[in-house]
Amino acid sequence: MTALSDASVRRLAEVANLPDLSETRYTLLEEIGRGGMAAVYRARDETLGREVAIKVSSAPGEREDLDARMRTEAAVLAALEHPGIVPVHDAGILPDGRAFYVMKRVRGTLLREVARGAAGLDERLRILERVCETMAFAHARGIVHRDLKPENVMVGGFGEVLVIDWGVARVPGAVDEPGAVLGTPGYMAPEQAAGRSGDATERADVYALGAILSTLVTATEPPADPGVARAALLAERELPRRLRAIGAKALAADPIDRYADAGEMAADLARFRAGNPVAAHPESWLERTGRSVWAYRAAVGLVLAYLVMRIVVAWVTG
Template identity: 40%
Template sequence: MGGLVDELGATLSAQELDLQGDAKATIGASIPTGSGSPSLVPEAGVDEPVELLSELGRGGMGVVYLAQQTALQREVAAKRCAASPRAMQALIREARIMGSLEHPNIVPVHALLSDEEGPLVVMKKVAGVSWEESLAIPGVGLERHLEVFVQLCNAVAYAHSRGVIHRDIKPSNVLLGEYGEVYLADWGIARRTDEKSSERIAGSPSYMAPEMIRGYADERTDVYLLGSTLHQVLTGEPRHRGPLGEAIESVRASTSREYPRGVPVDLAAVCNRACAADPADRFRDVAELRGAIRAHLRLRATRSLVATAEDRARRLARADDAEADGLFTEARFGFEQALGELEPMVGRADEAVRTTLAAEVERAVRSRDDLLGVMARRQLDRRQPAAALALVDAMRNPDAELRANAVAAQEAGEADRARLSRLEADQDRSVGAGARMVAQLLLAVAVLVVTLLFAFVFAPRRDPTPTRLSIVGMVVFVVIALVVAVWRRRGQWNLVNRRIAQIAVLASAVSMLQRAVAVATDGDTLHVLMTDAFVLGMAGLMLAPFHRAGPALTVLSVGVVGVGLWDGSSIDEAFVGLSVAVPIALLVGSFLKRARST
């Protein structure tokens, strides 16, 4: 350090500075070269009396009092400087700079007065503590301090937009109000960007940028000072520690720092970049630095989202169906929100931070995939393979075995649905209804014609014989078989239509065969017709599930059997009536149904 002390010794001695002095104190308050001497203000008149009540604080640049502004009856802070022309000019200059900066994070100046003791700056009284004091209070979280830092950046960015550089940013110069207010104070060594630099060292060495040793400062100097302030927020210590000489040596080197494990990696990178020795390597302006801190705050928020979503996912694994869907929706929303914030950050982040952000993204993706997997398995248990497959496909890294199970379950489900659909179609009376109606009409007409021909044309006024009945039965069977054959080729053939056709063919075949047996065994007509009526009644019962005419056929057939039992001589007329009534009923029913459909 000896070479640096020799080099700076003359300058420091000229400024009456002790190398073993306090490095956190502000040094070098002066009027910049070429700025001229600000004129003193007029003395306060009776309209603006200010009563000094008590001392609030004392520093190298003056004393701050608690005062009463009589006209407005309010407490204010009043700053007075040492009784020297240079100090008075510096105080007036500070007041005018502060007065030109109207911003929520800069202490407002109410008035600039003067009396026999010199100028008096009347400012808003901030009820609260300095940020440095707040940093020493246990229990105040990092997130709150970062929010303060963002507001501090707002004040500095505004000052830069108005052509003012603060040059003395540090926690002790930031005031925190009782209701969350944040104010950047102590503009005593601030200067305008159009003012000529001097060779005087000005600033607080514990936070100072290396170019300030040469008396130079610009907007990126304030960026460095903000980085030094953030360093203290993260570590509890100034960036440049030790007495004045050691601190200035640290300022000159401005090397990158290694931060403890508990300091977030991205914030450590922000500090080192903001405090780079070369201004060109720093953030290009305060807005960019502020953006990095806001990005970290978003990162903290996304970490909180991920943690909350992971908690919901753990609860989902143990939850019943009543609460499972709600937990899943909350958890998935949390992961999606977090990834929506995190992934854009990775592309914009510095190399030092990108690895950390990528790890956060990987964690969120992994947790999200685990969540989707848990819900997919639950959907499989619910027999919802399509929903399970959609969840698996939404994974970034799908589980191959789970996907195979979901696909297999979906295919099995589709096969089951196809079988069910075929069964439903097979038992649907509306399938092939048109062709069935045509076949029904043809059959009714044919049976009616055959019955009428044999009853009234071929054998009128003759007693029915088994032979005649056998011929009629054979003709009816052939007609039914032909109609069914045409129907099967032209119509839709489902279970309903198959059963109707099978019952019709079977009943006519049984009737034909039993009549042939009667001929061969010399059976009597009464027995043949009663057996036929019984066969038709059974056919009606078999037909009932498939055709609404089935029950009517059974009732009529039972009626014929009853007639035969009551009066055997009337059985032929009763059976002819049945053979005529059934086709006519079918014809009338078909026409009525067709009329209703049109």
């Protein structure tokens, strides 16, 4: 027995967990991502001659719960044909016992990077609106993502927005283990954090969308406590009041006070971006007037200039 070099030890640790694609039509190229429960690899589909992404469970035949999640995720993705959701091409069990599915290889940037970058407010809100629309599509089919966060949204090179990682999604009829906490602190609705992930409805996803909004507009991580998260967003005085109201409504501690689903939030974001009143913030007469004046500031300016000129002319000509 010879001693292994440091490089050999590293190499062994890597290869020991490589998925066994020997009885499939795919050739492994490289690992492109890893989460707690699965890894994603770039691979080549030899039959169709194209690159794909393969997600493989990190539990080689040992964790039935993780394999079940992979199967659920593949089924969810297959059921949701939408431009905001990565299409699935294939799924199954590898010779080494691990669950896998094959999807379109998407090239892009995670929303986390967008949040840290130089994108303007409207671009950030456009992305969030697309996420809300995708989630509205899923919610209409009874599917709740339960782990929405900036790491699970990808923005493609042509501006397309994709919601990824549906591994802990709730599908109609499925039952969770009691007490299971599924989600990510800061983005997880209080009912999920309390171990009632099985009770997580569309409104839990709305909470996460509110937390993503907070991240996008403040460039800071949302606090795990919903009261603190909501107060922190409302304290951002440089943000328009209507936008803060949208975030605050989504981040309400009580699910009943949130948007009923992502579609409602998408509609409010669209109204905000168009300069219209939003459902989250009933305006006073003064606010409505001020917003209208601002929206038509060019025309109002011309009218005011004309009136001033008439007054000056009248005064000069006596």
